[in-house]
Structures are given as C-alpha cells and as structure tokens.
Amino acid sequence: MDIKEQLEQIKKNALDMLNSDSDLESIRVKFLGKKGELTAVLRSMGQVSPEDRPLVGKHVNEVREAIEQAIENKKSSFMEKAMQAKLKAETIDVTEPGKKPEIGHRHPIAQTEEMLVDIFVGMGFSVVEGPEIEYDYYNFEALNLPKNHPARDTQDTFYITDNILLRSQTSPVQVRTMENTKPPIRIISPGRVYRADPADATHSPIFHQMEGLVVDKGITMGDLKGVLELFAKKVFGENTKIRFRPHHFPFTEPSAEVDVSCWECGGKGCRVCKGEGWVEILGAGMVHPFVLRNCGIDPDVYSGFAFGMGIERIALSRFGIDDLRLFYENDERFLKQF
C-alpha cells in the first residue's frame, strides 16, 4: 500500500469513526495525537523520496485538515443539539401575563390644561398664575364691572366678605399682570375658578379656565383671529374653522363668542353640535380701553386682545365625556382611562 492509499484509508477510518462514535477527543488522539496514525505517517516521511515529499506533505496536511474539520463540525453539531434541547426545556408560555409596573395617570383636566398651555407656550406666551381667593376689585371692578352692574348677574359669585370673593374667572390675573408689567404682554392664565352653580352634568361650582391676553402696539382684531385660528387647528385638527359671533363682555370691546366647526361631523351637523355644525368654545375680544387705562396702560398707544375658555368643556369634547361630575368624583377606574 503506498503512502497515498494509506492516507486515504486513515481519512476514511477517521470519518467512519466520527459517524459512529461520539468521543471526539479519543478520535482526535487516535488520528491526530502525538502517537496518532497520521503522525505516524508523517514520521515515515523519511522513506519518501525527496522529490515526492512536498506532495505527500501536502496530502498529509489535507487529510489532517479534513479530519480536524470533521471533528469541528461534529462538535458544533453536538453543541447545537445541546442548545436546542436547552431552549426546548426552557420554553415558557408567552401568553401568561407580564409583570407590569403600575403606571399612574394624569387627571384628564390636567392633561387638557397641559395641552392647551403647550400650544400657547409654543406661540411665545408666558404662563401666569394668581390667587383663587381674590379682591372684588381685581375680579370685577378693574374689569369694568362696578358693584351693581347688571352684567354681574351673568355670574353667580361666591363671596368671603363684601370685598373678597372666590374668583369667578381668571381675568384678575390679567389685571395683576397689566399692573405690574409693561407691554409687550403675551400671557395665558390657566386656573381654577368658582361660580355658584350647583353641580350637574354640565355645571360645576368649581371648574378650570384658561384666559389669554396680548397687549402691544398695533394689535388688531385680525391678530386675535389669527391666534385663535392657530389654536383651534392645533386642538381640533387642521381642517377646523372658527366663527365669531358678536357678544358682550364688559372688559372687551368689540367682544365675540367664538365657535369652532364641529370636530365630530366637520360642520354637517350632528348630535355633538346639536345640528348646528358649530360648537361654542370660547369668548374673546379687544381689551376695553377702560381696563387698559385702569391698569396704567395708555389705550391711545397700546391695544390688545383677550380670550377665555373653559378647560372642562374642551376636556369633555376631547374625551367624549357626557357628565362633568365624573371629573371630580375621581373613581380610579375613570382616572385609569386617560
């Protein structure tokens, strides 16, 4: 048997053994070890003619590599099998419930307020707050509503004393701001307000308002419309339109009630807009010169606009809630929905 045949035989034997035996290490020793069969062949290289040696050497190496590769393949295949077995054994029921950390929820009114605030902050407005227990002066008198003014009838107010009351609007914050700040003024004042309306599905003695005020040189009624249009699009969607209806507020002139096109039906008329196609959402107007002058701002130099909206009203529409009382009941199952 020449050396070439001998090598082929070794290779065959080794591969056969690998197919039947699993002890990879003893196979490696038997064929590739120091005393292994292939090593023995190498040792017998002396008998090979010098010109044949490179060829035989190459052949030996080929056989060695083939055996090593076969052993390596076998090893990987064993590991793969072991891994498969392990993975199988470790399989779990992924449909069992997760271990979920309980997450809390912001109150829907707070969420709505935050959304509104962010819209106006984006337009460069500052957020100003003020006391909820206020002087009659700031809540009414400075706003062109002297005592015994008939327009006071439209708001039933809770009083602490003759001069101190629970603010019925966030407008006193505007007055305080105008007293303390020189124009340009661009503020919103979100907060709690109080009216002596017993609680029912659409009324609450406590609710939240957000008012805005802009005072500067050259502010126009068109600017008011521009700001409110942007706002309406952000809250109710890009296709929202707004409509102004003349109204009366003592602290603005001209004044308007502002409707937005119904977000439910887009203006065709539905249950939400009571068939009108429009939903009243806020009041607005150009700041009355009496109010400006009263706060030390010259109405011949400056003009401004103001607007106000009920946060609950927007929250109700946004979430499709039909009873205001749910907001103040704080049933956890309600709170968890937002």
Place this chain on the structure above:
Amino acid sequence: MILSMNWLNDYVDVKDIDIKEYCDTITVTGSKVEGWEKMDKEISNVKVGLIKSVEKHPNADKLVVCKVDVGMDRDLQIVTAAKNVYEGALVPVAISPEGAGLVAKVHGGEIKTGKLRGELSEGMFCSIAELGLDLHDMPLAIEEGILILNESKVECKPGDDVVEVLKINDTSVEFEITPNRPDCLSVIGLARETSASFDRPIHLHKPVVEEAGGDIKDYVDVTISDPKCSRYCARVIKNVKIAPSPIWMRMRLKASGVRPINNIVDITNYVMLEYGQPMHAFDYSCISGKKIDVRTAREGEKFITLDNEERTLSSDTLVIADAERAIGIAGVMGGANSEILESTDTVVFESANFDGTSVRITGKKLNMRTESSGRFEKGLDSEMCLEAVERACELVTLLGAGEVVTGSIDIYPNKKKVYKVPFEPKRINEFLGIYVSPNEMKAMLDKLFFSFDGDDLVVPSFRDDVRCMNDIAEEVVRMYGYNKVEASRIVAQLVPGGLTPLQQFRRKICTLLCGIGYDEICTYSFMSAKLYTKAGWKEGDESTKSVEISNPFGEDTKTMRTSSIPTMLEVLETNATRSVPSVRLFELAKVFIPRENVVTNIHGLEGTLPEERQKIVLGTYGSGNDFYTLKGTVESLIDSAGIKNVRFVANKEFSVMHPGRCADVYINDVKLGTFGELNPTAAKNYTFSSRVYLAELDLQTLFENIQKSEKYSQLPKYPAITRDFSFVCGEETAAGDLAETIKNCDKTLIEKIELFDVFRGGQIAPGMKSLSFSVTLRAKDHTLTVEEADRISRKIISAASFKHGAEIRS
C-alpha cells in the same frame, strides 16, 4: 326677549325672508337668537265653518250630526259630541274631506275622515285647547266645548283660515339680549337692528293722541323728590271700560310670552314690549289727595305689592306715593292698593325713568325681579318716556278702552346729555385690521341712528353703551361682518414665553408620581367643616380655622380647606366603597390659610387675602401599600429635587395619624410635611377595609430647597469595600439613629449605608431586634486597604455599642 314676527313686520318688512335665514343673519350682526317657534306649527287645515244644521245622530244619543259650510262647493258633514253647537254658529273646523288630499292637524294630532257610529264625519270642530289657546287668550270662550267664533267676537266668514282670523299665524323668536343693550328689549329696538342688518327701511310711527277734553292738572299733580327718578310722564284716562283687548293684541302678547289680562293692563304691557319702556297703570280713585310724589320710603315702611305679598321697605327704596302712602315700588311693582279692577273708571298711566342701580338694589333686597325691574336695572333711555305714554293713549282710543283727558304731565328736571364720540375711520380700520372706507362707515352708522356733528358722531340717546372708539369699532365690525375680518399674525417684539421653574417642577413631580403608579385626582377646594373632625382633627383645632364662604349652597361648599387630606380621604373612600381593591392617588392641591392684617394689594382694599399654598398630597390603601412604600415615595420626591439633608422625625401628636406610624419630614430645619397611617380611631369614621396611608408635603418648600447641581461628579476610580454588620439592639433604638452613628464614624470614607434586614424573634431576645447594615467604604484617591476598612469597622462597632448598646450579633 321674545319677538313676534308679525309685530316686527309692522316696522320692517321681512316677510319674504325665511325665518332661519333671518335668525342666522340677525345673530351674526349682534342680536343672538336662542330659538324660534311658529305658533301655528301644530295646526293645519282648520277653517271657519258656519253650522247650517244640527241633527240627532241616528245611532248615538250623545252625538249630533252637523252640516257645515266651510266655503267649499258643498257642505261637509261633521259628527260631534259637543253640547254648545247650534245652527248659525261660526266654529273652527279641522277639515279632511275624502279625496281632497288635505291633512288636518290640531294640537293633539291629525284629523281624518271617518265614520262615527255609522255616520260620516269629514273633520272635527275645535276647542280652544286644540288650537293651542287658553282662556287668557280667548276670554269669552269656554274650556269644555267648541270655540264659537261669533261669541268670541272674532270677525270671520265661512272658509277663512282660522290661523289667520285668530292671528295664530305668528312666529316667536327668542333673543338673548346682552345687558349692554336694553334698547333691544323691545320691538322697536329689534326693528332698528333688523333694518340695519338687512338694509331695509324702518317705518317708525309717531303716536297720535285723540284728547277728549278735561285737564290733567285737575286730576293729578306730580312731583319728584328724589334724583333717582330722572323723568316722570303721566296721562289720565277717564270713562274706562275694562274689557278684554282685541284678538290681535292678545295674540301679539301671547307670541311675546306675556299673558293677556284686560285692555288697560294689556296696553301697558304692549307698550313695554314695543318701546322697551315699562309702564304702570294706577286706579285713579285709589290715589289720595290728587298727588303723586316719587320719594324714598321710610325705613321699615310696610307695603303690599300687586302679588299680595307684604314687603318691608327701607330708606333707599324709591316709591311712588300719593298724599298719604306708597302706591308702587318704583320700577319694580305696583301696589295692591291701586290695582286696576273690573270697576276701575279712571286710570293714571305712568311712564317714568328710574335709576338702574337703585332698581337693582331694591329688587335684590326685596328678592323681586319683574319684567319691569329687569329692564330698568340695565339703564333705560329717559328720552322715550313721553312717546311711550302717548302710544298707550293712542291704543286706548283705538281699543275704545276709555277717553284720554287733555294734557300730559312730563317732569324732566335735567334733560339727558347728548354724547359725542370722535369719528376716527383710520384708527378704527387699524384697530380692527380691516378696510372700510369712511363713507361706507358713515352709511353703516347712519343706519344705526348715529348722526354727525362735524367730525363727531352723535350717539343716539338709546345707546348708552357707546362712549368711545372701541364701541364705534364694534358697530362697524358687526355691520361689516365679524367673519370677514382676515386672520393675521401678530407683528410685535419677541417675548420669551414658557413655563416658570416652579411650573416646570410641578410637571416633573406629576410625571414622577405617575411613573411610580400614582393616579392624579382633582377635588373641590371647598368642603364641609365636618370633614376635619371626620379625618381626626380635634374640634376647634387651630389648624382647621378656615376661610369661609358667606353665601354657600350649604355646608358642603362653605369651608375653604386648610389641608388637602380631608378631600383626599373622601376620594379614597369613594373608591373603597366602589370595591376598588387598591389605589395610589395624588393631587397638587391648594390650601387656604387665613391671615390677618397683611397687606396683599396696592389699592388700599379692605381685608386680607389668605395665604394660598400648594400641597402634594398622597393617599394609598390596599395591597402593595404600607408605611414604608409611602415613605419611599416621599423619599423619591425629595431625591428628585436633589435634596440631601433630610430628617424624618416620629410625630406622635398629629391626631389624624396613627401615633406610632407618623413622621414629619424636615429639610434642615424647615418642615416639608407629614406622612403616615390614618389613625385607626379616625378610620372608624370611614368605610375602609384596609389601612390607609397619607402624605402631605408642601410643594413650595420642596421647590425652594431644590439642590440639583448641574455639574457631574467623577465616577469612582478605585474599588470599594463592603462590610456587613448585624447589630442586636433594644426596640427603642431607631434604625435611623443607628445609621447616623455609623455615618459619623468616618465622613470621608463611608460612601453608603444601607439597612438590608430587620429581624426579631428566633435567637433574638424579646424586646430586642437585629438590624443589619451594609456599609460601603471607598477612598477617592487610592485603593482602600483592608487595614483601613478594619479600622473603620472597629470604630463602627464600638460607637454602636457605646451610643446605643448595640452589640454585633453572634
């Protein structure tokens, strides 16, 4: 204000305009329509019928068969059970003859041709109720039976449409008139608005009075003794014949929401609706001494008003008095002592102007609000008094209700001032952001009865709401169209907007609490004072002294809370009673602390505003919640503010909390708040089935102590050594104190101390406990040696033993 469209059409003809379009347009120009209703919407095909024969029904004793002429080519047959029909009577018939394709409708439903006990009936005779009327509208009719038109003196003939002959063919439009426009609380006021809005002519009518002789001066003398009455006009009517007013007047009153009474009273109401000028009629025979004086009442004077209520007047109440006594409360209501009765023979009409504020105060004091006072309190135009009373006289003659005594009384000491406003078209355009040419603007204002005096606009006397440029701008823009104003972008200096640091911090707190499972609640800031004691406060506790509302609905809305805990407890209880097994809730809640004599304003206003503080209130119950999880939340909040120097001190005194499970938190020496378990004694006042944990921290204090450094500190370069110590000590030894002792053993090398186990029982003697601490040691500048660690360990052990008698557990 409810407007009769028929009445409006007397002044401005808008008959051709669809009612919906009318309402939409007039709303957009400033007179808001709340709704409208056609008075005859329930009625159709009801004709006047002449009964030609009445015969017994062959098959029914209680029915009769009538032949009726309804203006058709043949007579109809109607079967009725009514008892009051007779040959020759004119009656309303709802007709629906077979094949005519007519559907008759009345209040109560559709009427169809059918057989009644075998006899054909081609319609139905109508009662007043079936026409939507009552005995006030048709005083000569009867309720049970058919309306006999000739008995009710209705002029008509067979075939006439009943809706027209009875003037039911009207539409009522309800307006929401804002308080600045009392002039629009009248047909004429709304006619002016209609004329301007639709650009149609207005037909104003100057009343013509037919005087019947005599001299009013012989009847009555009028004086004004108080300036709160700016004008008083009067007329006297003699030979009065009290009767129902004619159907057209009754139906206009009805369409305007006013109930007809009798001709004289109806005339005063008619004029009030037409002009907006409240009027009053006194029975002349009840006026003592031929004298009318407008004066203030005597304090405590008793007076019985028309509604038969006895009122106690005060010295600021303006009254109409005769020589002896009050006969009316000015602008509010007349007196029972001078009421118009069936027997009234001579009447004094009053048309006067009273100060709005005075009427308002009187109305409030007496708790009375009438059609009249509701108008006066908004401030009426004194210029219209005389014309209104003239109109009343004209109507008296027209209705044949009496004879007008020659002469009128008009006491008008100071004629109303005429107001002028500069006409500034350029400024108005700039202010509105529109362009209307000065001539167009003039035309708009002209339609609204403004006139010009050089460069000034003369404000009509009925427009007391117009005093400055803004007011004129509003007139212009509402006529131009609010919705034609183009939206524009503010062109102005940039101003830095955004949230203040405190507002940002509040959002952060909310985000953090939501992140660890707390749901936010929103509660009322007022409550019943009873909730303090329910929550465990002692009666009269100083901290429950609250700001109180002087006009609450009741106890529940009276007390402005000084603590956010009672309202939190109510919400927890609501959830517990609804079987929510466990909750974690929070609120950023304002509390109101009364204070005195602190200047909180710059206008020298009376009284002091309370201090308003915002609290972070936490409330939990149910599984996963105990004292230490709540404490952990408090610690997380403090950590989020970067605050390090915090102390927790047991509080055994706060009656709301469990005396053994309550702590105060201090930042340095400033108290941040209190937390703990609801006192089991107080818990008995609630329906909780598990323990309740509460915390109240002061948001402002937390915010003011924020210690967040913006700079980073280097990560440690050298390894740490950790040593565990299990000490056995007495129950009285607080873990926090022991940890503090450990900390003080080496302030530079001790990095962290952690209590990882508390153990009682087993080998630990009763009254003792085992506290296991893990102490991390690290040096900043070198690898700590075992010797250094051993030295600190020995120091810790001896300090624990020395200070607390704590020994290492063997």
